[in-house]
Amino acid sequence: MPIISPSLLAADLFQIGQQIKTIEQTDARYLHVDIMDGHYVPNINFGDKIVGELKQHTDLTLDCHIMVDRPEQVIVDVAAAGGDLLTFHPETSQHPYRLIQEIHRLGKKAGIAFDPGIALDTYADLLPLVDQVLVMTVSPGFGGQHFLAPMVDKVAAAKQIRDDRGYHYDIEVDGGVNATTGQQCVAAGANVLVAGSYVFKGDISANIKSLAVL
Secondary structure: OOEEEEEHHHOOOOOHHHHHHHHHOOOOOEEEEEEEEOOOOOOEEOOHHHHHHHHHHOOOEEEEEEEOOOOHHHHHHHHHHOOOEEEEOHHHOOOHHHHHHHHHHOOOEEEEEEOOOOOHHHHHHHHHHOOEEEEEOOOOOOOOOOOOOOHHHHHHHHHHHHHHHOOOOEEEEEOOOOHHHHHHHHHHOOOEEEEOHHHHOOOHHHHHHHHHOO
């Protein structure tokens, strides 16, 4: 059973409390929180304040996807606010190796995210250090995009590298995930599925269940 991480980017902010309560009654274990700065990606969304407020009201793991330039400037605040898993795009940091060490020093799990245009080999030296590899299956920054099918091969490659070299990271996918594309990713080796529009548009419980049984 994959870990389901509903993405709050697609939540109804006027109903978010009730929607989280609904999620808590399902098999979902994470909440995916997109943190955007309007520079690395065009949109601006969430931050350490919402992370802190979420932490006060849910025991779900806060899966924070940090899409900002110079993530060093926000990592400490997001960790202090209660983020549990901090994933950043290594090309946005001058010192990604050091940043992974800092996240671990703060007592948090560290992840790196791969934009569709960036090969796993680009940051091969970071793979043994991280707790999670996030394969973006859309271009980062916008919800509701169509799934990029070629990224399934990148998921399979991440699994092959992990298995061959004895690494221990989870493989997360984010973007255009539904029951069909989620099944493709799980078959390729993903064990964490981020889903936004698919989860929140319609019956949240039923939609999560359709992913949890993959």
